[in-house]
Amino acid sequence: MIQKTVNQKAWWLVTPVLVLVAFNAIIPLMTVVNYSVQETFGDNVFFWEGMRWYERVLHSSRFHEALMRQLMFTGQILVIEVPLGIIVALAMPRRGVWVSVCLVLMALPLLIPWNVVGAMWNIFALPDIGLLGRIINGLGFDYNFTRQPGAAWATVVLMDVWHWTSLVVLLAYAGLRSIPDAFYQAARIDGASAWQVFRYIQLPKMKHVLTIAILLRFMDSFMIYTEPFVLTGGGPGNTTTFLSIDLVKMALGQFDLGPAAAMSLIYFLIVLLISWIFYTLMMRHERQQ
Amino acid sequence: MKRFKWVIPTLYIIFMLLPIYWLLSMSFKTTNEILGTFTLFPKEFTLANYVTIFTDPTWYWGYFNSLTYVGINTVLSVSAALPAAYAFSRYRFLGDKHLFFWLLTNRMAPPAVFALPFFQFYSAMGLFDTHIAVALAHCLFNIPLAVWILEGFMSGVPKELDETAYIDGYSFPRFFVKIFIPSIASGVGVAAFFCFMFSWVELLLAKTLTSVAAKPIAATMTRTASSSGYELGLLAAAGALTIIPGAIVIWFVRNYIAKGFALGRV
Amino acid sequence: MAEIRLDSIRHSYEDRPSSDADYALKHVDLTWNDGGAYALLGPSGCGKSTLLNIISGLLIPTEGDVLFDGRSVFHMAPGERNIAQVFQFPVVYDTMTVYRNLAFPLRNRGMDRGEIDRRVRETARMLGLEDSLDRRAAGLTADNKQKISLARGLVRSDVNVIMFDEPLTVIDPHLKWQLRAQLKKLHQRYSFTMIYVTHDQTEALTFADRIVVMHEGEVVQIGTSEDLFERPQHTFVGHFIGSPGMNLFPCEARDDGAWIDGRRIPLDSPPPVRPKGAVELGVRPEFIRFDNDGVAVEVRNVADIGRYRIVDALLGEHPFKIYCPEDMEIPSADPRVVFDPRHASIYVDGWRAEGDL
Numbered sequence: 068m069i070q071k072t073v074n075q076k077a078w079w080l081v082t083p084v085l086v087l088v089a090f091n092a093i094i095p096l097m098t099v100v101n102y103s104v105q106e107t108f109g110d111n112v113f114f115w116e117g118m119r120w121y122e123r124v125l126h127s128s129r130f131h132e133a134l135m136r137q138l139m140f141t142g143q144i145l146v147i148e149v150p151l152g153i154i155v156a157l158a159m160p161r162r163g164v165w166v167s168v169c170l171v172l173m174a175l176p177l178l179i180p181w182n183v184v185g186a187m188w189n190i191f192a193l194p195d196i197g198l199l200g201r202i203i204n205g206l207g208f209d210y211n212f213t214r215q216p217g218a219a220w221a222t223v224v225l226m227d228v229w230h231w232t233s234l235v236v237l238l239a240y241a242g243l244r245s246i247p248d249a250f251y252q253a254a255r256i257d258g259a260s261a262w263q264v265f266r267y268i269q270l271p272k273m274k275h276v277l278t279i280a281i282l283l284r285f286m287d288s289f290m291i292y293t294e295p296f297v298l299t300g301g302g303p304g305n306t307t308t309f310l311s312i313d314l315v316k317m318a319l320g321q322f323d324l325g326p327a328a329a330m331s332l333i334y335f336l337i338v339l340l341i342s343w344i345f346y347t348l349m350m351r352h353e354r355q356q
Numbered sequence: 357m358k359r360f361k362w363v364i365p366t367l368y369i370i371f372m373l374l375p376i377y378w379l380l381s382m383s384f385k386t387t388n389e390i391l392g393t394f395t396l397f398p399k400e401f402t403l404a405n406y407v408t409i410f411t412d413p414t415w416y417w418g419y420f421n422s423l424t425y426v427g428i429n430t431v432l433s434v435s436a437a438l439p440a441a442y443a444f445s446r447y448r449f450l451g452d453k454h455l456f457f458w459l460l461t462n463r464m465a466p467p468a469v470f471a472l473p474f475f476q477f478y479s480a481m482g483l484f485d486t487h488i489a490v491a492l493a494h495c496l497f498n499i500p501l502a503v504w505i506l507e508g509f510m511s512g513v514p515k516e517l518d519e520t521a522y523i524d525g526y527s528f529p530r531f532f533v534k535i536f537i538p539s540i541a542s543g544v545g546v547a548a549f550f551c552f553m554f555s556w557v558e559l560l561l562a563k564t565l566t567s568v569a570a571k572p573i574a575a576t577m578t579r580t581a582s583s584s585g586y587e588l589g590l591l592a593a594a595g596a597l598t599i600i601p602g603a604i605v606i607w608f609v610r611n612y613i614a615k616g617f618a619l620g621r622v
Numbered sequence: 623m624a625e626i627r628l629d630s631i632r633h634s635y636e637d638r639p640s641s642d643a644d645y646a647l648k649h650v651d652l653t654w655n656d657g658g659a660y661a662l663l664g665p666s667g668c669g670k671s672t673l674l675n676i677i678s679g680l681l682i683p684t685e686g687d688v689l690f691d692g693r694s695v696f697h698m699a700p701g702e703r704n705i706a707q708v709f710q711f712p713v714v715y716d717t718m719t720v721y722r723n724l725a726f727p728l729r730n731r732g733m734d735r736g737e738i739d740r741r742v743r744e745t746a747r748m749l750g751l752e753d754s755l756d757r758r759a760a761g762l763t764a765d766n767k768q769k770i771s772l773a774r775g776l777v778r779s780d781v782n783v784i785m786f787d788e789p790l791t792v793i794d795p796h797l798k799w800q801l802r803a804q805l806k807k808l809h810q811r812y813s814f815t816m817i818y819v820t821h822d823q824t825e826a827l828t829f830a831d832r833i834v835v836m837h838e839g840e841v842v843q844i845g846t847s848e849d850l851f852e853r854p855q856h857t858f859v860g861h862f863i864g865s866p867g868m869n870l871f872p873c874e875a876r877d878d879g880a881w882i883d884g885r886r887i888p889l890d891s892p893p894p895v896r897p898k899g900a901v902e903l904g905v906r907p908e909f910i911r912f913d914n915d916g917v918a919v920e921v922r923n924v925a926d927i928g929r930y931r932i933v934d935a936l937l938g939e940h941p942f943k944i945y946c947p948e949d950m951e952i953p954s955a956d957p958r959v960v961f962d963p964r965h966a967s968i969y970v971d972g973w974r975a976e977g978d979l
Binding site: 070071072073074075077078080081083084085087088090091092094095096098099154155158159160167169170171172173174175176177178179180181182183186187188190191195196197198199201229233236286289290292293297310311312314315318319324327331332334335338339342346 | 361362363364365368369371372373374375376378379382390391394396422432435436437439440442443444445446447448449450452455457459460461462463464465466467468469470471472473474475476477492493495496499500503515553556557558559560564573574577578588591592595598599601602603605606607610611
């Protein structure tokens with residue numbers, strides 16, 4: 068670890084970052100805070116409303132439903148993506164020609180613009196024109212994600228799994244690669260089974276990267292907007308309207324500035340709170356090492 | 357059991373490639389074929405969709421616009437992050453831990469929260485519909501990430517390097533550019549990669565802050581889907597082309613990916 | 623405990639080895655006697671770790687067989703061979719307590735609880751770990767973790783051989799002493815067959831009764847430290863053991879001795895009649911002394927190391943070193959040296975040649 072010297076002049080080095088980020092973060096946030104406690108009827112005339120918008124949002128069923136949907140969505144994808152990512156990472160060869168090829172192919176979905184991901188799955192899942200749609204309907208199920216809430220939900224979840232599991236794979240694989248061979252050799256000498264190797268050697272060594280992966284996936288899935296929006300538009304009805312989609316609808320669609328602003332802050336605070344918990348856990352783990 | 361381990365990555369990769377294959381296959385079909393019959397491989401292979409994109413300015417400008425603001429953002433984010441990461445790595449100063457944490461919280465901010473404020477803010481500054489607006493807006497998320505990554509790499513370079521350079525008479529700027537940055541070259545690469553990636557894929561802010569002049573390809577595609585009905589082939593071709601920059605970038609960093617990004621922290 | 627025999631082992635890491643150069647182990651025929659303490663000494667890349675892994679079963683040799691007490695263990699997995707291996711850095715199960723670490727291999731063999739408890743405690747006491755049994759392995763110092771690694775091997779009393787692959791690499795120098803002494807004591811008490819791999823000749827010489835020297839995939843000599851010093855069978859042994867290493871002179875072997883640049887060096891045993899290959903004369907700096915009846919040399923430099931001096935000299939065009947103890951005088955004019963004929967040998971293509979070829 069580097070011994071850091073105390074030097075207040077270091078602030079100069081941080082100035083460009085500070086300017087660029089603060090510029091983008093503080094001023095807009097101040098605007099949001101501003102809107103969240105005022106009412107406007109246009110023409111830049113504002114009336115103080117206090118906490119009214121917050122109360123309205125917190126008590127609105129629309130918000131609760133969006134929040135519930137979001138929590139269910141995030142919960143489901145975490146439960147699928149993390150174990151799946153670990154399983155694929157475990158099954159990957161540890162060295163050889165195929166490693167690069169496999170990783171490059173797996174990483175491809177991660178670099179596709181999010182709207183293309185949505186559009187791609189739109190085409191892919193259409194009932195009579197899309198490959199997936201045809202296959203599912205061909206198997207005897209009645210599948211149409213544009214009209215059926217259940218199908219829409221499942222498709223959005225499947226799309227996210229397709230899109231982001233590779234991130235977990237890459238991170239988990241990185242963690243696995245850092246385990247020296249000697250550990251596996253000692254386990255063979257000790258007569259350990261594959262499950263024991265996983266539980267006592269691989270999993271503990273992967274803990275750090277897995278925490279990062281779970282944190283990233285939680286945060287990003289909680290803020291998801293583009294892919295489901297392009298795929299289903301939030302529908303049918305409200306079925307796939309997650310928090311971000313709902314917020315944008317309110318803010319840019321209905322220009323309901325007050326409630327939108329209040330919701331923004333509540334939303335931000337929720338993400339911040341849970342992320343902070345994760346971050347602290349992660350830092351504590353790092354310090355222990 | 358061990359012999360069949362390869363089945364898992366194989367199935368997974370097939371799963372990854374299937375929608376992409378479908379997209380590609382659609383991009384080479386005519387609209388008639390798409391809506392009329394269902395074929396796994398284009399019966400009437402056609403390049404018409406691609407021709408449209410390459411010849412219609414509304415389309416190809418979309419790509420240029422996207423690449424432009426992504427490029428500006430990557431350069432901006434990494435350049436600003438370098439000195440800051442150095443400060444975090446080498447020095448303790450008043451409020452440093454809090455500053456670092458605050459930076460990370462911006463990565464955790466839902467873009468949706470910023471959609472409207474940014475719209476008003478950048479409009480007010482007369483930057484609406486410019487590349488620089490999107491590039492600046494993306495800094496909000498990319499700079500914290502770049503600082504985090506670079507700081508990790510910089511912590512791996514011993515302070516003795518800095519001290520030797522000072523003894524040898526280098527001024528700080530010269531040391532930083534000529535000696536320090538080359539020593540963390542791979543870190544700069546990783547940071548640039550992630551900045552490129554997040555900026556390239558982000559849509560909400562890019563669409564909100566632009567309308568015509570700096571319209572990213574993402575916006576052009578959405579327009580097609582809604583206004584002129586379902587020109588699916590064209591949409592597919594446009595989408596297929598957006599995969600290319602990503603594929604190229606992954607190809608270049610494939611060794612890093614194979615080695616687990618060597619993030620220093622990972 | 624067992625006698626371990628390696629029969630005509632050859633090993634290549636390549637799929638289709640074409641020449642000798644592709645083989646990490648070119649030819650190994652070795653017997654490790656039951657209860658012996660051996661060092662496996664050689665520079666990096668000479669094949670020591672490969673050999674170790676073949677004995678433990680982590681590697682299947684391309685050719686040849688491995689036998690424990692006369693029975694082939696070629697098809698037995700490492701877990702079944704009852705061997706213990708300690709690696710360069712501590713390998714412990716971080717999430718388990720020290721107790722569970724030691725009990726792990728026993729549990730996997732289905733041993734009964736009470737028996738496990740007895741063995742674990744006994745082994746822990748052997749290595750001074752009995753106070754840490756309930757602590758989590760992750761929090762201990764490096765040398766304690768290495769002790770855990772070692773204990774995990776010793777806890778199985780039916781262990782055939784314990785192998786150490788440069789185990790003191792990550793240990794602090796002042797603790798290396800302790801661990802080395804403990805290992806030696808353990809061996810004296812329990813007489814396991816122990817194989818200690820190292821590239822450090824001091825470690826080898828202090829730890830082992832007999833040393834196996836390896837060079838480029840072959841065993842070049844097995845012997846006690848005296849054997850290696852007094853009668854090196856290969857120029858590599860001469861060079862690697864001892865500091866400074868053995869002197870080598872290209873020479874011509876004739877009936878009356880070795881001839882270097884027109885000067886005759888008398889030998890103890892008759893040199894080979896018609897040697898094929900590069901011929902060299904090897905003699906250690908310790909076996910050269912100044913004597914007026916010897917061959918003329920030139921003294922280039924004298925380094926004073928305290929209780930002895932190292933003289934850099936030239937015989938004709940060939941540089942060599944002489945080890946001069948405190949009481950040996952270095953002549954200022956017309957220096958002449960004599961090589962002790964009992965310790966001067968002819969080497970053909972690196973190998974020591976004696977008598978007729």
